[in-house]
Amino acid sequence: MPGARRIAAVTDVHFEVAAGECLALIGESGCGKSVLASALLGLLPANAQAAGEARVGDLDVLAADERTLARTVRGRLIGLVPQSPAAHLTPVRTVRSHLEETVGALTEVRGRAALRHAAEAAAERAAFPADHLDRHPHELSGGLAQRAATALALVGDAPLLLADEPTTGLDRDLVDHTVTELRRHVDTGRHALLMITHDLAAAERIADRVAVMYAGRIVELADAKAFFGAPGPRHPYSRGLLDALPDRAFAPIPGLPPELGDLPDGCAFAPRCERATDACAALPRTTDGIACHHPHVREDLRA
Numbered sequence: 001m002p003g004a005r006r007i008a009a010v011t012d013v014h015f016e017v018a019a020g021e022c023l024a025l026i027g028e029s030g031c032g033k034s035v036l037a038s039a040l041l042g043l044l045p046a047n048a049q050a051a052g053e054a055r056v057g058d059l060d061v062l063a064a065d066e067r068t069l070a071r072t073v074r075g076r077l078i079g080l081v082p083q084s085p086a087a088h089l090t091p092v093r094t095v096r097s098h099l100e101e102t103v104g105a106l107t108e109v110r111g112r113a114a115l116r117h118a119a120e121a122a123a124e125r126a127a128f129p130a131d132h133l134d135r136h137p138h139e140l141s142g143g144l145a146q147r148a149a150t151a152l153a154l155v156g157d158a159p160l161l162l163a164d165e166p167t168t169g170l171d172r173d174l175v176d177h178t179v180t181e182l183r184r185h186v187d188t189g190r191h192a193l194l195m196i197t198h199d200l201a202a203a204e205r206i207a208d209r210v211a212v213m214y215a216g217r218i219v220e221l222a223d224a225k226a227f228f229g230a231p232g233p234r235h236p237y238s239r240g241l242l243d244a245l246p247d248r249a250f251a252p253i254p255g256l257p258p259e260l261g262d263l264p265d266g267c268a269f270a271p272r273c274e275r276a277t278d279a280c281a282a283l284p285r286t287t288d289g290i291a292c293h294h295p296h297v298r299e300d301l302r303a
Contacts, residue, residue: 235292
């Protein structure tokens with residue numbers, strides 16, 4: 001609307017994900033993770049704008065028109081496991097109907113019997129029970145809705161799988177299954193996985209690398225083993241996230257994340273950071289994967 005103020009939900013984000021690799025994008029709710037996912041799929045609100053470049057293979061998906069997004073990107077180049085999967089399923093259609101339609105749209109399979117067989121195979125890959133295929137979304141538990149969404153995401157054999165909070169609301173057994181299946185998909189060596197999550201335990205199990213987002217920016221990009229193990233995260237925010245876990249220090253980060261429309265000058269984490277100094281009034285450069293004026297040094301983290 002005229003005179004409305006523009007808010008930068010995601011700024012200066014740079015990363016790569018290779019085939020056979022999982023990158024976990026982590027951070028608190030509201031930091032911009034799901035906005036990034038929507039931008040990659042061309043699903044931002046009509047009044048939003050995305051600038052820059054996001055390549056999947058040879059295609060810049062940010063520059064793609066709606067026809068290309070619908071026919072080439074969604075499902076074929078990028079498979080999506082969405083948040084709240086039950087809300088993304090048509091309530092009057094069965095899981096089988098969803099799968100058969102998706103198979104018909106994204107593959108060369110034709111004919112009723114062939115579509116039925118391919119749908120059942122897709123369900124089996126996601127460990128969705130065959131005896132639930134003729135049920136409607138409201139008849140599914142949260143875990144089964146998650147498996148249905150995963151099956152749909154895998155149909156097009158997309159080179160990039162984007163899983164947006166895939167473990168939210170699942171019990172431990174289903175979290176274990178979901179993480180195992182996603183990792184198995186990556187380990188074929190033909191697919192890359194971008195997992196957007198605030199579930200650090202799941203990220204530790206599945207990720208090869210970790211990108212930490214705060215207030216719309218990536219503040220740390222690190223090898224997952226070094227991040228969750230030794231020497232550990234170097235950005236004070238990243239370290240705070242791990243220290244807040246019950247099986248670690250269980251020390252919550254003080255304060256609250258800033259509103260994206262009211263960011264402080266310089267480092268957005270400075271008001272909550274015990275290491276902040278006057279230097280933090282200026283925006284830090286990203287050096288060695290860390291956007292911080294006073295990162296923890298590796299030698300101290302090993303001690």
